[in-house]
Amino acid sequence: MNNLVVMKFGGSSVATPEKIKNVAARVTQKAKKNRVVVVVSAPGDMTDDLIEKAKCLADTPDLREMDLLLATGEIQSIALLTIAIKSKGFDAISLTGPQAGIYADNVHTKAKIKKIRPQKIISELKKDKIVIVAGFQGINPNDDIATLGRGGSDLTAVALTAALKATECEIYTDVKGVYTADPRVVHDAKRLDMLSYDEMLELAGVGSQVMMSRSIEVAKKYNVVIHVRSSFSDEKGTLIMKEVPKMENVVVSGVAFDKNESKLSITDVPDRPGIAAKIFGALAKKNINVDMIIQSAASDKRNDISFTVSKNDLKVAVSLLKNISKKLGGGTVIFDENVAKVSIVGIGMRSHPGVASKMFKILADNGINIQMISTSEIKISCIISSRDTTQAVRVLHGGFGLG
Numbered sequence: 450m451n452n453l454v455v456m457k458f459g460g461s462s463v464a465t466p467e468k469i470k471n472v473a474a475r476v477t478q479k480a481k482k483n484r485v486v487v488v489v490s491a492p493g494d495m496t497d498d499l500i501e502k503a504k505c506l507a508d509t510p511d512l513r514e515m516d517l518l519l520a521t522g523e524i525q526s527i528a529l530l531t532i533a534i535k536s537k538g539f540d541a542i543s544l545t546g547p548q549a550g551i552y553a554d555n556v557h558t559k560a561k562i563k564k565i566r567p568q569k570i571i572s573e574l575k576k577d578k579i580v581i582v583a584g585f586q587g588i589n590p591n592d593d594i595a596t597l598g599r600g601g602s603d604l605t606a607v608a609l610t611a612a613l614k615a616t617e618c619e620i621y622t623d624v625k626g627v628y629t630a631d632p633r634v635v636h637d638a639k640r641l642d643m644l645s646y647d648e649m650l651e652l653a654g655v656g657s658q659v660m661m662s663r664s665i666e667v668a669k670k671y672n673v674v675i676h677v678r679s680s681f682s683d684e685k686g687t688l689i690m691k692e693v694p695k696m697e698n699v700v701v702s703g704v705a706f707d708k709n710e711s712k713l714s715i716t717d718v719p720d721r722p723g724i725a726a727k728i729f730g731a732l733a734k735k736n737i738n739v740d741m742i743i744q745s746a747a748s749d750k751r752n753d754i755s756f757t758v759s760k761n762d763l764k765v766a767v768s769l770l771k772n773i774s775k776k777l778g779g780g781t782v783i784f785d786e787n788v789a790k791v792s793i794v795g796i797g798m799r800s801h802p803g804v805a806s807k808m809f810k811i812l813a814d815n816g817i818n819i820q821m822i823s824t825s826e827i828k829i830s831c832i833i834s835s836r837d838t839t840q841a842v843r844v845l846h847g848g849f850g851l852g
């Protein structure tokens with residue numbers, strides 16, 4: 450649609466009535482020259498608070514009901530923002546994910562968007578209304594509310610930009626763009642002017658929560674340029690876009706960390722074909738994502754297999770693994786929650802050798818022990834003890850000259 454902008458505001462941008470007024474002012478300013486679709490998250494920490502409440506009532510709350518509960522946060526935001534915008538004399542309408550035509554799959558709390566039928570959004574835009582859509586939610590094949598995974602409002606915004614063929618996707622947040630490291634942890638972190646999809650995908654995948662990684666996959670697929678910028682200033686932010694040649698000159702673009710990791714090991718599993726498939730197949734069936742995997746060299750026809758999963762999945766993974774170990778004639782299952790992952794990311798790594806050894810040396814020089822390592826073409830990650838996280842991020846940021 451011509452001249453259409455999608456603006457997404459995260460939870461911190463709509464946390465209080467004052468902040469909602471600020472968003473209303475920004476949206477109405479934009480609406481003077483453009484058609485506007487706004488995507489909003491739940492206010493402040495509401496999603497976390499709702500999860501906590503449910504966990505007071507059940508160890509593993511029913512997932513269908515969790516989705517209904519969590520979706521209420523975003524619904525409050527769309528109604529409040531629409532009230533604020535209409536009070537300024539602009540016409541606007543709020544739409545929940547289902548009303549906006551966002552169709553998701555059956556996986557409660559981690560649903561994927563299957564398709565978007567934007568007819569209702571388009572018809573409201575044609576009536577010259579500002580359309581305010583609840584992020585992070587859709588309707589599934591059972592006609593139930595589904596949520597799209599943490600940070601899912603980014604995904605809603607990018608997917609709507611693609612579906613509506615909007616000219617811009619602006620992600621407004623509480624920082625001025627994407628930085629070389631989380632500015633809350635590294636005080637001399639710098640804002641990046643631009644970043645390739647692949648770098649942002651890796652950064653998001655290893656813990657930079659500023660963008661949800663699945664939103665970047667969609668942006669890459671549909672070539673949506675994302676502008677990450679501040680809700681509280683007019684400064685230019687960071688463009689996330691297709692790789693351009695000058696990006697290659699930067700070896701390391703960013704450092705990230707993830708404290709939501711836990712390490713599991715299953716000892717003495719028989720060394721024969723099909724064992725790994727059984728273990729990881731069972732985890733996949735429960736929708737548990739596995740990150741790093743290490744299998745030790747076999748001795749006595751037996752192996753140890755270690756891997757990491759998110760802390761939220763640990764309980765289920767441990768009980769599953771204990772069962773499997775019994776069935777396979779394996780040994781004990783060990784787990785450690787006190788680990789974190791630190792990573793460095795940059796497309797320049799492809800053409801500059803020695804980056805990994807430099808990373809390991811910086812960590813070693815600071816007395817930080819590496820427990821697991823994984824690499825991709827443009828990323829190196831290490832599992833370390835969680836108490837070393839902040840120090841590791843800071844020394845890597847400094848060591849690679851990012852400050």
Ligand code: ADP
Nearest residue numbers: 459460461622626627628630631633657658659
């Ligand atoms: P929103 O509520 O707007 O979705 P998020 O909390 O999801 O905001 O993401 C913004 C936060 O991401 C920032 O406050 C910042 O602390 C954190 N962050 C982590 N890594 C980075 C990074 N590399 N660049 C910018 N922000 C980062």
Ligand code: ASP
Nearest residue numbers: 490496585599600601602
């Ligand atoms: N409110 C949801 C969350 O906290 C979605 C989002 O903020 O993008 O994860």
Ligand code: MG
Nearest residue numbers: 459600658659
């Ligand atoms: Mg977010």
